[in-house]
Amino acid sequence: MKKIIILILGIFLFTGCTNNQYKGVVNVLNWSSYIPDDVISDFEKEYNIKVHYGTYSSNEELLAKISSSKEGTYDLIFPSDYMIELMKQRELLEPFQKEKLNNLNNINIRFLKQPYDSNNEYSVPFLLATTTIAVNKDSIKDNITSYQDLLNEKYQNNIVLIDDQRIIIGAALQGLGYDINDTNKEHLEEAYNFLMKLKKNVKAFDSDSPKTFLITKEVDIGLIWNAESILAKEENDNIEIIYPEDGYVLSMDNYAIVKGSKNKENAYLLIDYLLRDDICERIIKEYPYISTNKHVGNLSDEEVSVILKNGSYIKNIGEHISDYDKLWARIK
Amino acid sequence: MKKNKLFQYFLLFPVIIYSFLLILIPLIYVLFLSFCKNDSYGGMIYEFTLSNYLTIFDFTYMMILLKSALIALIATLICAFISYPFSIFLMDKSERTRSFLIKLVMIPFLTNSLIRTYGWIVLLRKNGVINSALIGTGIISKPLSLMYNNLGIIIGMVYTLLPFMILPIYSAVSKMDYSLVEAAKDLGASKWKVFKEVILPSTISGLFNGSLMVFIPAIGYFFISDILGGGKVMIIGNLIKNQFLTARNWPFGSAISIFLILITFLLVKLYKKIGGKMDDLGGF
Amino acid sequence: MNKNKLFRNLFIILVYIFLFLPIIILILYSFNDSKMNIIFTHFTLRWYQELIHNQELLNAFSNTLIIAITSTAISTVIGTISAVGLFKYKFPGKNLINGLIYIPIVIPEIVLGISLLSVYTLSKLELGIGTILLSHIAFSIPYVITSVRSTLNPMTSQIEEAAYDLGASKLKTFWYVTLPMIFPGVVSGAALAFTLSLDDVVISYFTAGPGSNTLPLKIYSMIKTGITPDVNALSSIILLITIVVLTVATIYQTKTIQKREMAK
Numbered sequence: 001m002k003k004i005i006i007l008i009l010g011i012f013l014f015t016g017c018t019n020n021q022y023k024g025v026v027n028v029l030n031w032s033s034y035i036p037d038d039v040i041s042d043f044e045k046e047y048n049i050k051v052h053y054g055t056y057s058s059n060e061e062l063l064a065k066i067s068s069s070k071e072g073t074y075d076l077i078f079p080s081d082y083m084i085e086l087m088k089q090r091e092l093l094e095p096f097q098k099e100k101l102n103n104l105n106n107i108n109i110r111f112l113k114q115p116y117d118s119n120n121e122y123s124v125p126f127l128l129a130t131t132t133i134a135v136n137k138d139s140i141k142d143n144i145t146s147y148q149d150l151l152n153e154k155y156q157n158n159i160v161l162i163d164d165q166r167i168i169i170g171a172a173l174q175g176l177g178y179d180i181n182d183t184n185k186e187h188l189e190e191a192y193n194f195l196m197k198l199k200k201n202v203k204a205f206d207s208d209s210p211k212t213f214l215i216t217k218e219v220d221i222g223l224i225w226n227a228e229s230i231l232a233k234e235e236n237d238n239i240e241i242i243y244p245e246d247g248y249v250l251s252m253d254n255y256a257i258v259k260g261s262k263n264k265e266n267a268y269l270l271i272d273y274l275l276r277d278d279i280c281e282r283i284i285k286e287y288p289y290i291s292t293n294k295h296v297g298n299l300s301d302e303e304v305s306v307i308l309k310n311g312s313y314i315k316n317i318g319e320h321i322s323d324y325d326k327l328w329a330r331i332k
Numbered sequence: 333m334k335k336n337k338l339f340q341y342f343l344l345f346p347v348i349i350y351s352f353l354l355i356l357i358p359l360i361y362v363l364f365l366s367f368c369k370n371d372s373y374g375g376m377i378y379e380f381t382l383s384n385y386l387t388i389f390d391f392t393y394m395m396i397l398l399k400s401a402l403i404a405l406i407a408t409l410i411c412a413f414i415s416y417p418f419s420i421f422l423m424d425k426s427e428r429t430r431s432f433l434i435k436l437v438m439i440p441f442l443t444n445s446l447i448r449t450y451g452w453i454v455l456l457r458k459n460g461v462i463n464s465a466l467i468g469t470g471i472i473s474k475p476l477s478l479m480y481n482n483l484g485i486i487i488g489m490v491y492t493l494l495p496f497m498i499l500p501i502y503s504a505v506s507k508m509d510y511s512l513v514e515a516a517k518d519l520g521a522s523k524w525k526v527f528k529e530v531i532l533p534s535t536i537s538g539l540f541n542g543s544l545m546v547f548i549p550a551i552g553y554f555f556i557s558d559i560l561g562g563g564k565v566m567i568i569g570n571l572i573k574n575q576f577l578t579a580r581n582w583p584f585g586s587a588i589s590i591f592l593i594l595i596t597f598l599l600v601k602l603y604k605k606i607g608g609k610m611d612d613l614g615g616f
Numbered sequence: 617m618n619k620n621k622l623f624r625n626l627f628i629i630l631v632y633i634f635l636f637l638p639i640i641i642l643i644l645y646s647f648n649d650s651k652m653n654i655i656f657t658h659f660t661l662r663w664y665q666e667l668i669h670n671q672e673l674l675n676a677f678s679n680t681l682i683i684a685i686t687s688t689a690i691s692t693v694i695g696t697i698s699a700v701g702l703f704k705y706k707f708p709g710k711n712l713i714n715g716l717i718y719i720p721i722v723i724p725e726i727v728l729g730i731s732l733l734s735v736y737t738l739s740k741l742e743l744g745i746g747t748i749l750l751s752h753i754a755f756s757i758p759y760v761i762t763s764v765r766s767t768l769n770p771m772t773s774q775i776e777e778a779a780y781d782l783g784a785s786k787l788k789t790f791w792y793v794t795l796p797m798i799f800p801g802v803v804s805g806a807a808l809a810f811t812l813s814l815d816d817v818v819i820s821y822f823t824a825g826p827g828s829n830t831l832p833l834k835i836y837s838m839i840k841t842g843i844t845p846d847v848n849a850l851s852s853i854i855l856l857i858t859i860v861v862l863t864v865a866t867i868y869q870t871k872t873i874q875k876r877e878m879a880k
Contacts, residue, residue: 344701448639454642577822
């Protein structure tokens with residue numbers, strides 16, 4: 001018995017010692033599958049700052065986490081466009097001190113001064129994500145170009161969707177020819193019928209790593225983020241990436257500092273580190289979204305313009321969100 | 333005498349503080365929240381309303397409640413159908429073997445439940461171990477859909493909760509008076525009749541104990557429906573989780589929780605009525 | 617008759633296959649050279665080597681251990697004292713307390729999780745290891761109480777009385793007389809608390825904060841974003857350790873029982 005106690009105490013001391021070498025911490029909440037682990041651990045080594053890294057799978061989950069935790073629990077977060085606007089309204093964000101960043105000039109100005117935060121008072125853009133349809137051409141020979149095409153009965157149990165109500169309801173609305181931010185009750189009802197038909201073809205909803213479903217051939221079609229599609233294509237070259245003709249979601253994710261943050265200085269150090277060219281390169285290599293860094297990326301300015309032109313941003317729809325909530329619960 | 337009192341306080345003070353601070357107050361607060369209003373993006377308004385409870389009876393949410401009750405019920409029944417023959421068949425063995433075999437039931441449950449659930453993904457997916465084996469031996473030609481549907485969830489629930497059914501039923505069966513079974517057999521009763529007339533009545537509290545310990549967690553285990561249901565099937569656990577962690581409608585989430593507590597209390601009352609002891613619940 | 621026996625044994629074996637299949641698969645794949653956990657390619661030990669460098673995973677494991685050990689220690693002490701107190705004394709409100717302590721055992725974990733989260737938020741407690749620890753203590757105490765209570769009976773009170781009559785103080789009696797009598801209940805209560813804490817997903821999920829990843833939470837997020845076989849390796853090691861500890865404990869137990877019987 002004594003030996004066991006000594007052993008346990010030993011483990012205690014061992015684990016206790018390994019944690020105390022950092023001079024500071026920064027509490028980060030970010031999208032899952034967004035920044036490679038080694039980028040974070042290199043920061044910890046370089047700056048001697050411990051990063052407490054948590055993840056979320058939707059903007060709504062982020063909002064819930066921030067507003068239910070005590071002020072000062074989190075420092076750095078990565079909300080998308082409409083969530084910046086909403087968090088600004090709810091006074092959950094700290095004004096951004098751009099002068100603390102040395103590498104701000106690396107950002108392509110076309111991504112700055114967006115309508116949700118027109119002077120970048122509260123946010124600086126990090127990455128641009130878009131939704132895409134990925135199709136495994138090994139087994140699907142049809143030409144898929146729109147959301148309507150996904151309703152084909154042939155694809156039963158063969159689709160993976162992002163698990164995010166705004167995006168999927170938005171896709172249904174676009175498939176029906178409505179605006180992605182439509183709040184008209186009749187249009188939402190049509191979207192419900194659309195999604196119920198689509199659900200027969202859906203094998204799973206997954207936001208965190210939908211590419212796995214395509215790579216393991218669990219499904220042949222995915223309505224998933226662009227980087228996920230590209231990563232799936234890297235594993236299987238016969239995967240085709242499609243920007244649906246009825247439109248798709250643009251999601252600009254930003255750096256933002258949470259109100260009451262206790263480790264602001266460290267958060268700015270981390271942001272400045274993430275803005276570095278070499279770091280952006282590493283992030284994009286592992287998660288191929290569209291970087292806001294002007295020195296990085298495989299897409300030309302014109303190609304980015306085309307993507308921006310045909311996509312649409314999700315907007316804050318205020319209290320109508322409860323209609324979306326309910327619709328989503330009905331679908332599931 | 334004074335010293336006596338001091339000792340009494342020493343023994344009772346912690347449990348009183350504990351049960352008020354960590355059980356009673358949290359539950360009362362949830363009860364309070366369930367009567368509050370909610371603004372659309374998760375602010376709470378401290379005004380009295382019954383609407384959260386009325387929303388539960390909305391068709392959408394009622395369907396989720398019924399569906400998850402059905403899934404939990406099927407899982408409970410399957411567990412019972414496995415546990416009874418298992419426990420009865422074990423009685424053939426010597427006492428030593430029996431105690432070893434019962435310990436063996438617990439071994440899988442000493443590894444992490446999520447990693448075990450993950451093990452089921454490896455087994456059940458389209459090109460997973462089971463499908464590959466069945467196709468390889470020529471039993472089927474096309475892979476079966478074993479997960480990302482209700483079936484996957486039920487397999488996961490049965491697997492995770494089976495010992496909670498096996499243990500109480502085994503303990504009831506092993507305490508049973510076997511001469512009764514023999515007598516019934518001698519009188520020519522069929523196997524089913526022996527089970528129905530003799531075994532079931534004398535093990536009913538074990539069965540009810542196990543059913544409680546399977547059914548109630550099965551309503552709430554959101555991680556199983558998340559992982560093995562592919563995010564497609566919402567059970568009450570997911571619904572509550574979403575209200576608290578995504579939709580940020582705490583009052584509605586609280587109302588569903590209170591509703592669940594009421595159902596639990598009702599089941600526990602029933603359990604006590606048939607002669608079950610509270611201390612047997614959740615014991616090993 | 618023989619056929620019947622065969623069927624019975626077959627059924628028992630099938631149940632064990634069902635129970636052990638996922639675990640065997642996990643252990644098997646911890647030696648698999650492929651990263652995707654799909655096809656078994658080659659035998660390798662590399663995941664066991666990589667495990668040492670997976671700081672995140674090891675951190676989560678050490679958090680889990682710290683929480684499990686601390687919460688077991690605290691809940692065992694409180695639970696044991698409380699079981700004895702509730703057995704010995706009558707006081708107003710005793711029925712209420714007795715009813716309350718069953719609640720964490722019977723209500724769905726998720727309800728306990730959200731109610732604790734609500735109170736932590738209300739009292740502005742910062743979510744993190746501290747709140748997870750407090751929550752684990754909250755759900756462990758009732759299990760310890762019921763486990764200890766099963767070893768208390770009128771006999772134990774009579775022996776205590778005898779000790780008082782011989783002039784022992786209350787505290788001394790508790791330590792030298794009561795505690796040894798109820799010790800088996802204390803140990804099994806502690807073991808139960810430890811196992812529950814080690815494996816808890818639901819309650820930790822609601823009460824965790826930044827930097828307080830436990831192993832189950834880490835594995836949960838890894839299952840969603842892509843699991844690597846070093847998790848299999850870690851789980852296999854944990855399983856091996858628990859089996860060894862259990863076997864040693866069982867042998868020790870049977871030996872002491874044998875010794876006692878010999879002494880008689």
